[in-house]
Amino acid sequence: xxxxxxxxxxxxxxxxxxxxxxxxxxxxxxxxxxxxxxxxxxxxxxxxxxxxxxxxxxxxxxxxxxxxxxxxxxxxxxxxxxxxxxxxxxxxxxxxxxxxxxxxxxxxxxxxxxxxxxxxxxxxxxxxxxxxxxxxxxxxxxxxxxxxxxxxxxxxxxxxxxxxxxxxxxxxxxxxxxxxxxxxxxxxxxxxxxxxxxxxxxxxxxxxxxxxxxxxxxxxxxxxxxxxxxxxxxxxxxxxxxxxxxxxxxxxxxxxxxxxxxxxxxxxxxxxxxxxxxxxxxxxxxxxxxxxxxxxxxxxxxxxxxxxxxxxxxxxxxxxxxxxxxxxxxxxxxxxxxxxxxxxxxxxxxxxxxxxxxxxxxxxxxxxxxxxxxxxxxxxxxxxxxxxxxxxxxxxx
Numbered sequence: 352x353x354x355x356x357x358x359x360x361x362x363x364x365x366x367x368x369x370x371x372x373x374x375x376x377x378x379x380x381x382x383x384x385x386x387x388x389x390x391x392x393x394x395x396x397x398x399x400x401x402x403x404x405x406x407x408x409x410x411x412x413x414x415x416x417x418x419x420x421x422x423x424x425x426x427x428x429x430x431x432x433x434x435x436x437x438x439x440x441x442x443x444x445x446x447x448x449x450x451x452x453x454x455x456x457x458x459x460x461x462x463x464x465x466x467x468x469x470x471x472x473x474x475x476x477x478x479x480x481x482x483x484x485x486x487x488x489x490x491x492x493x494x495x496x497x498x499x500x501x502x503x504x505x506x507x508x509x510x511x512x513x514x515x516x517x518x519x520x521x522x523x524x525x526x527x528x529x530x531x532x533x534x535x536x537x538x539x540x541x542x543x544x545x546x547x548x549x550x551x552x553x554x555x556x557x558x559x560x561x562x563x564x565x566x567x568x569x570x571x572x573x574x575x576x577x578x579x580x581x582x583x584x585x586x587x588x589x590x591x592x593x594x595x596x597x598x599x600x601x602x603x604x605x606x607x608x609x610x611x612x613x614x615x616x617x618x619x620x621x622x623x624x625x626x627x628x629x630x631x632x633x634x635x636x637x638x639x640x641x642x643x644x645x646x647x648x649x650x651x652x653x654x655x656x657x658x659x660x661x662x663x664x665x666x667x668x669x670x671x672x673x674x675x676x677x678x679x680x681x682x683x684x685x686x687x688x689x690x691x692x693x694x695x696x697x698x699x700x701x702x703x704x705x706x707x708x709x710x711x712x713x714x715x716x717x718x719x720x721x722x723x724x725x726x727x728x729x730x731x732x733x734x735x736x737x738x739x740x741x742x743x744x745x746x747x748x
Contacts, residue, residue, distance in 0.1 A: 575645075
């Protein structure tokens with residue numbers, strides 16, 4: 352039964368819920384303060400109601416869980432939710448976030464963390480010196496990812512009945528400045544393809560697929576020869592190759608359900624793939640037993656899985672050697688999308704080709720590109736149809 356003791360203007364309510372393994376009585380406490388202007392009779396009635404509600408919460412273990420420190424519950428979230436639902440790379444990224452988050456709020460009880468607490472965390476993450484690598488601030492996008500991590504834990508806590516609301520919901524996040532998508536112009540892309548003619552066949556094939564297919568880096572390294580239908584020109588994405596320091600190179604499922612897709616590529620690209628397959632077969636026969644047969648397109652000299660980060664290093668060196676403007680691997684995906692959009696391809700087809708689950712994702716990322724393409728289309732109509740011909744003729748007379 353709940354007990355209440357008056358302390359000043361407030362009441363301390365205590366509920367006993369049994370004994371722990373050492374025989375010590377388990378008690379939970381809460382403080383209730385009457386509103387100003389309440390009569391003694393109203394206070395007495397409301398106090399009894401608060402005692403009953405608190406005791407029910409304790410019996411349902413909600414208060415016990417709410418007493419749990421954030422770090423303790425976060426580790427529970429990793430075990431119960433993240434490991435079952437999230438991809439390895441996402442879990443590894445969130446693990447990197449725990450150092451700063453646990454230091455700031457890990458010692459606090461779940462039910463004592465408020466929106467104000469989260470706001471202070473945001474301010475702390477946005478301060479100079481937080482980024483050990485640069486000595487500066489964390490970017491607004493990174494701060495948002497940190498709070499997204501914390502918010503996800505609280506969303507799970509709400510479903511488990513540990514807390515009643517998510518304190519991250521009403522926190523104010525820093526604005527993320529708009530950044531233009533960086534990719535080669537049409538002229539730069541053509542020069543890039545021309546320069547690839549003198550490069551190793553493997554990298555030539557890799558970047559042809561990146562440009563003409565718009566595939567993600569992990570999707571490219573996950574491609575196997577069985578994914579290519581040479582007769583139809585179709586390439587199917589079924590898996591990705593990924594890397595973490597803890598696990599090394601490993602195979603995972605594509606980013607989303609929409610990422611599992613089939614695309615028809617130009618015959619010139621398929622012909623290049625045939626040439627590359629013959630080349631790889633010749634290398635395999637030369638090495639004999641030394642060759643590790645993984646079935647992948649992009650492998651090391653002896654057939655083993657290739658580290659996805661190797662493409663970044665090769666591209667950096669290539670740009671330095673040739674004087675090409677430095678871009679990242681993902682820029683070729685943006686180039687593919689831009690070429691599709693400017694060619695008049697509808698938004699749904701573009702979204703499907705890129706492997707986006709929702710069309711809104713494509714629109715959000717390429718809003719400026721679509722707007723520019725639409726403006727060109729409007730100009731084309733204006734060039735075809737003359738507006739106000741009679742008025743113009745009248746003035747000429």
